[in-house]
Amino acid sequence: MKGSFAVSADGQTVRGQACFSQEETGRRSVASPLPSMVRGACPSLSAPMQTGDGLLVRLRPATPGLTVAQFRALAEATEKHGNGLIEITARGNLQLRGMTPESMTGLAADIDRAGIVPESGVVIEVPPLSGVDPSEIADARSFAERLRSAISSLHPKPVLAAKLAIIVDGDGRLVLDELSADIRLKAAGSDDDGQLWTLAIAGMDATATPLAVLHGEQAIAGVVMLLEALAAIGPRARGRDLDATSLRARFPAPPNHSRNAIAPWASPVGLIRLDDQHCAVGLRPSFGQIHARDLIRFLAIAEAAGVGEIRTGPEHSLLLLGLPHDRIEAILAAAAACGFQTRAGDPANYAIPCAGAGACASAHYVTRQAAVDLLEVGTDLLDGSIEVHLSGCAKGCAHPSAAMLTIVGTATGHAIVVNGSSSDEPVAYIGKEKLKSALSQLGELLRNNKAAGESARQCLKRLGRDAIATALRQG
Structure with missing residues (x-):
């Protein structure tokens, strides 16, 4: 061309x-x-990617969503042919983990048998x-x-x-x-x-x-x-x-137009009202990952409650459609018991870990444990105004865009990036065993300095990079 x-x-x-x-x-x-x-460089059924826990397949169905039966078949196939771990990415793709070269043929056959057609092309x-x-x-x-x-x-x-x-x-x-x-x-x-x-x-x-x-x-x-x-x-x-x-210069002059009134944008987690009769229920697997056994257990409950279709969405979300209003509270309780986050304001929604060491060969630390630690000692950071990206390496797979706080695994410890992506210049480095105490210091920095009505984002921006770096080093 x-x-x-x-x-x-x-x-x-x-x-x-x-x-x-x-x-x-x-x-x-x-x-x-x-x-x-x-997308030849992305892991697919025909070209899975080798990771720390086996082969990884990324799947985006060609249909808007899947039936409960199709999701169940996908979960069963993942447990049968892999290690049973299923992830939803930040872009709403499904990731199936732990396959071997010998098990890939069976996985592909089971997915095809379920009528799940992977999207292809651009x-x-x-x-x-x-x-x-x-x-x-x-x-x-x-x-x-x-x-x-x-x-x-x-x-x-x-x-x-x-x-x-x-x-x-x-x-x-x-x-x-x-x-x-x-x-x-x-x-x-x-x-x-x-x-x-x-x-x-x-x-x-x-x-x-x-x-x-x-x-x-x-x-x-x-x-x-x-x-x-x-x-x-x-x-x-x-x-x-x-x-x-x-x-x-190659486009026509913009026309005069009026913007239609739109409904307020919603979080993909929690109850999403579409109109007076319809709503969707958004769930998020804990830190973006769920085991097939827990998913299968939840799907049985969802099917009995009347869920007709399941779609994946941004921010690692799973959206249930067709649920009667009188079944919503019961479904939310069942989802929480099966390992899903169910509330838009849940602090765990704002801790974004990648697969981490043990699952990814490139990762330098156990990111999901760090996320658990963050929920224990640093909840002041997770007020919804910022996201904390816990990246096992500089690739930043779980959150490619900038975050207010990114913790990047390195060979010798952790690099801390403020208001940037995992590949940006860090404000500080901390040792391998000091991450939890550093997160605790950041939480204390917020508690001691946040003004009334001020969010974590506003406070950190006001304090600046030097104050954040100092608190991290003290940790």
Whole structure:
């Protein structure tokens, strides 16, 4: 592909010059060994990843959700062919742990027998309640299918980065604002000509660079143009490599539009009211992980209570649909007994550990034990205003974006990053055996310095990096 496309006012595309930053011009001719539009670098049924506890499979079903029977079959297959540990990632993917090369064939066969079809092709993420949420400005799921069809029809297929992601967000009760993406579409109200979408690149909702406000067909053509531009740069190109200034010139002037009223955004954990008759119940496996036996035990209760569909969502969440209102309290109690977090304000929701040592070969410490320690000595940190990312290594798999506090495992101890990601420069280093006492010191720092009505985030920002580093060293 030697060029990209410009988007005309009627949503058609016209041949134009590829839009990429100058630093990328030298990489356009790089060939890729990966098949077109396949996430070859991500663990899948066909290409599991070796970790500390065996092979890891990441699974995103092609359907919006799974039935209770399908989830049960998945849990049974994980226990039969792996170590029984199931995780929900920050992006709502399922991870199955502990397989061996010999057990992979049986796992794939059982998943296929359950009618679970893994999603393939370019990753297009939508909010988990899309299509059933009446407060959604636009049906993101159906729009994403139209976009997927347009991408699938491209010939030749563009060769894209393995982890390139597109988000289509209908702006309903659950949004994907905190997930990073290379290309973002978000419903932006409407005008006389129909639904409008804001197109942006490279980042979360708050940090992505906006390019245009487009009608439906224009938005689809705009995403196609961006994919062609990325393919022209090279197979490792991401949204951050695109030249926003050049791209904006290729879009029509933004139309005048009014933003529709939307319902307040909700946490994916707890009771999520959709309208007067319908709601969803959001659960979070303790620290994002549950054993198949506990999940199977809960599924039996959920099925008896009338749950019709289960979807995964952001922030490691599991969403139950179809539950009668009079069964909600009983389901929440059963979920808590089976190892789920059930309240939006639960301090454990804000401790984000990765798999950690023992499960991941790259991890330098037992992150889930550190999360338990944090709940014991540092609850002042977990008031909901910040997240504490407990990362076993600098890769930051459990929370790729910045967090107010990130604890990174190293060969000699722990690196502490303030208001950054796991790969950023730390403010302090602490020894291997000193993490719990350091967390206790941070909690004490907050208790001694937090003003009335001040959140943990506000207090830590006011105190600054030096005060935080000093408290950590004292610990």
